[in-house]
Amino acid sequence: MSIFRKYPSTRLRRLRKNLNLIELVSETNLTSKDLIQPIFIKENFEGKEQIESMPNIFRFGLNHVLSEIEELINVGINAIAVFPVIESSKKDEKGLEALNKSNFIVQSINKIKKEFPELILIADVALDPYTDHGHDGILINNEVANDETVEVLIEQSILLAEAGADIIAPSDMMDGRIGLIRDSLEKQNFKDTILLSYAAKYNSKFYGPFRDAVNSASNLGNSSKSSYQMNISNKNEALHEVALDINEGADIVMVKPAMPYLDVIQSIKKEFKVPTFAYQVSGEFSMLKNAINHGWLDKEVMLESLVSIKRAGADAILSYAAKEISKEINKV
Numbered sequence: 001m002s003i004f005r006k007y008p009s010t011r012l013r014r015l016r017k018n019l020n021l022i023e024l025v026s027e028t029n030l031t032s033k034d035l036i037q038p039i040f041i042k043e044n045f046e047g048k049e050q051i052e053s054m055p056n057i058f059r060f061g062l063n064h065v066l067s068e069i070e071e072l073i074n075v076g077i078n079a080i081a082v083f084p085v086i087e088s089s090k091k092d093e094k095g096l097e098a099l100n101k102s103n104f105i106v107q108s109i110n111k112i113k114k115e116f117p118e119l120i121l122i123a124d125v126a127l128d129p130y131t132d133h134g135h136d137g138i139l140i141n142n143e144v145a146n147d148e149t150v151e152v153l154i155e156q157s158i159l160l161a162e163a164g165a166d167i168i169a170p171s172d173m174m175d176g177r178i179g180l181i182r183d184s185l186e187k188q189n190f191k192d193t194i195l196l197s198y199a200a201k202y203n204s205k206f207y208g209p210f211r212d213a214v215n216s217a218s219n220l221g222n223s224s225k226s227s228y229q230m231n232i233s234n235k236n237e238a239l240h241e242v243a244l245d246i247n248e249g250a251d252i253v254m255v256k257p258a259m260p261y262l263d264v265i266q267s268i269k270k271e272f273k274v275p276t277f278a279y280q281v282s283g284e285f286s287m288l289k290n291a292i293n294h295g296w297l298d299k300e301v302m303l304e305s306l307v308s309i310k311r312a313g314a315d316a317i318l319s320y321a322a323k324e325i326s327k328e329i330n331k332v
């Protein structure tokens with residue numbers, strides 16, 4: 001029997017009578033402190049250039065990115081995730097440039113953290129910005145080799161921690177990498193470096209515009225990441241991945257993409273009760289933004305999509321719309 005009394009003693013519309021009442025009983029509250037802005041920084045480049053498949057999202061030169069970050073901070077964003085766009089002449093089969101101690105992302109992190117020490121900076125760990133085949137790891141006999149890749153990811157992680165990244169985010173989906181990276185960070189005295197694991201990263205077609213943004217799409221061609229990213233059909237496997245990563249030393253776990261995987265976010269949060277992030281990826285952003293720009297959807301759908309991700313259980317969200325939504329929420 002229901003504990004609720006029936007109509008007319010119960011009228012749910014009483015609490016929807018005006019905006020103040022609606023907000024008073026709102027269960028999910030999205031703030032700019034929940035939002036993380038991904039930023040593309042392009043090597044050997046000045047100014048900013050539009051990414052064609054991502055409306056109003058740009059590749060920034062290193063000098064220009066500082067003023068963009070200042071704007072982000074002014075609208076209330078406290079965290080960014082940086083992605084390098086590397087000169088194609090520096091890409092090779094092994095992604096060696098990833099381990100160059102003064103490579104572009106190291107220089108970028110140094111510069112950004114020097115200018116904005118309080119800003120939380122997240123750096124991606126994976127080899128795809130540096131490989132000429134566009135895969136996240138090293139190819140041996142035409143397959144992405146797990147253990148050999150992890151060896152490189154460990155070094156890449158140390159380099160990024162050294163450069164000043166607050167959070168290291170392995171997005172490669174190799175087995176065992178969280179534990180080995182954690183061990184290595186501890187040994188080298190990076191005890192407070194936070195590990196954000198892309199734990200449940202699906203083999204999704206929603207990453208298309210990102211691959212355009214970092215120029216890895218043409219390198220990857222028809223090749224697929226299905227031997228390391230997760231099957232879109234699986235949820236139990238996501239719980240398994242997350243359990244392993246927490247055990248190996250992840251501080252935060254992430255689900256990616258976000259809106260097509262709300263059930264996964266919810267299950268992970270319910271099961272493990274650890275900090276759980278979601279990545280509203282490039283394709284999710286572009287699809288909504290294009291429909292908005294055509295006038296086919298109201299611009300409020302962007303906020304609605306982010307609220308749905310938070311309502312599912314995400315503590316924070318990486319979103320290309322972070323800046324504009326933050327402006328809207330904070331009315332700045």
Ligand code: PBG
Pocket residue numbers: 124126128136171172206207208209210211225280281282283
């Ligand atoms: C690379 C990486 C990808 C994204 C974040 N890190 C692309 C991929 O796995 O192919 C996708 C982000 C997005 O689509 O916005 N390891």
